[in-house]
Amino acid sequence: MKLLQGIVMVVFVVLTACTVEKTDYEAELSTDTTEYIEFEEVTTTNSGDYTISIEALNGTLYKGYNEIHLKISNSETLTNLEDVAVTFLPIQxxxxxxxxxxxHQYNLEYDATEGYYLGYVVFTSESDSTVSWQAYIDFQxxxxxxxxNQPFTVEEQTNMNLNMTAFTGxxxxxxxxxxxxxxSPGVSENDLVAGIxxxxxxxxxxxxxxxxxQYSYSIVQNHTLVLDPRMPEPSMGNHSSPNNEDLTQDTDSLYHGVVNYTMTGNWTLNFIFQDADGNTIKGTEVSTEFTPGIEGERSxxxxxILF
Incomplete structure (x- = not known):
């Protein structure tokens, strides 16, 4: 009888712990994961007869990866400045x-079809009372x-699917x-894209x-991000999913792979970052054991991630 009571008590504790943890992460799912597709003006400035406009998705620059469009127009002739050398340097x-x-992409590329200069910036911090950002833009x-020199604001990225990390290898x-x-991922196999x-x-x-x-960055070439996605919540038991693919570099210089989310909630993308020869620059393997009631190990x- 005492043994039976003990078993019932253990089951009750485990189920209670799982319920609490699951409630916590489900409450977090109210986080907005709207997929923005429209580029809108972030800021604009003038220099001589020229108006320079910076555009980004949703008209906002966020911490993390941002594609940017730069438009330069002549206020006297009402024409766009086409296919000249334009540089863009963000300074914090x-x-x-x-x-x-x-x-960042220092030398912007001109898109003749769309009539703007194209680049990207990966902001490492948002603007606040102690941090400010300016764009140093040159053209001839x-x-x-x-x-x-145009100031702008970098907002906090609330969409954790567009998260980032900085580290020393x-x-x-x-x-x-x-x-x-x-x-905005789905419960399915998702194309996972990252810049390194x-x-x-x-x-x-x-x-x-x-x-x-003093401010130069380069795109990492021909490396690999070995991927092991897991749900670290105690209630999820650190389980993973099948059919994931490691991230390798494609012709657009970004790294592409596949992550299979089998349900919504908290996920951790565990990585092992390897160079072209397979040497590990950063990252560790994590346990593959199912651990209900215990928070999952991270690389x-x-x-x-949260969606």
Whole structure:
């Protein structure tokens, strides 16, 4: 009889713990995961006869990966400035006046069909009372150089499906991984896209500000992100899913793979980041054991997801 009572008590405790944990993460699912598809103006400024407009999805720049469109128009002739060299350098300034940057496309590409200059920025922090961001934009027209310094705001990314992480690898280099897609995943196999970037340590002292050599990042080439997605909540038992595919680099320079979400809730994308020779730069394998009532183990390199 005592044995039976003990078993009943254990079952009750486990079920209660599972219910509490599950309620917690289900309450979090109210987080907005709207999929934005329209590019809208973020900010605009003028230089001489030219108006420069920065556009982004939803008209907002977020912490993490952002595709940006830059439009330059002549207010006198009412025409767009087409196919000239345009550079874009985002600079962050902290409360002590220290300046830094983030992964970005410095030389923007002109899209003749759409009539804008295309690039990306991966913001590593949002704007607040101690952090501000400015865009240093240069272009040349009729042998005259235009240089613009335009402040803008970076908002917190509330969609955890577009989360990011920054880390120092075993090679002592500084890396950033930023999720690009999906914005709004489904209970299915999802195409998982990420950008991977490395800070280029300056080889000389800084020149005249803003000296690009101090703020340079490069796209990491031909590496692999080994993927192990799991639900770390105690109620979920650290279970994974089948048919996932590691992320490898495609022709767009981004890294593409597949993640299979078998249900909504908290997921952790556990990674092992490997170079072209298969050497591990960061990340550890996690246990494959089912652990109901115990929070799941995470790799030393991971990104949390919620949808």
């Amino acid at each position: 300034t902290d409360a002590n006046g220290n300046k830094s940057s983030c992964p 027209e009729s042998s005259q150089t235009y240089a613009i 075993n090679d002592q280099e500084q890396y950033i991984i930023a999720l690009v897609a999906p914005q 970037y490395k800070y280029n340590t300056p080889e000389s002292e800084a020149g005249t500000f803003p000296d690009l050599t 030393e390199l991971y990104i949390d």
